[in-house]
Amino acid sequence: MSQPEPITFVCASCASSSVTREAWAAWDVAAQRWSLAELFDYAFCHRCHRRIVIETRRAG
């Protein structure tokens, strides 16, 4: 089995990798930590300081 190609996500406007997605974290009692429960389409660029379109790039 071959390793999948590593990917990264960048801002479609400025190509910065300083991007985040809106998500819900739910409390996991067994693990005693917040874990990712839901990931939304809303993406924010911390360089553009606004909502942006996220782009997938090869990380290699």
Ligand SMILES: [Zn+2]
């Ligand atoms: Zn940007």
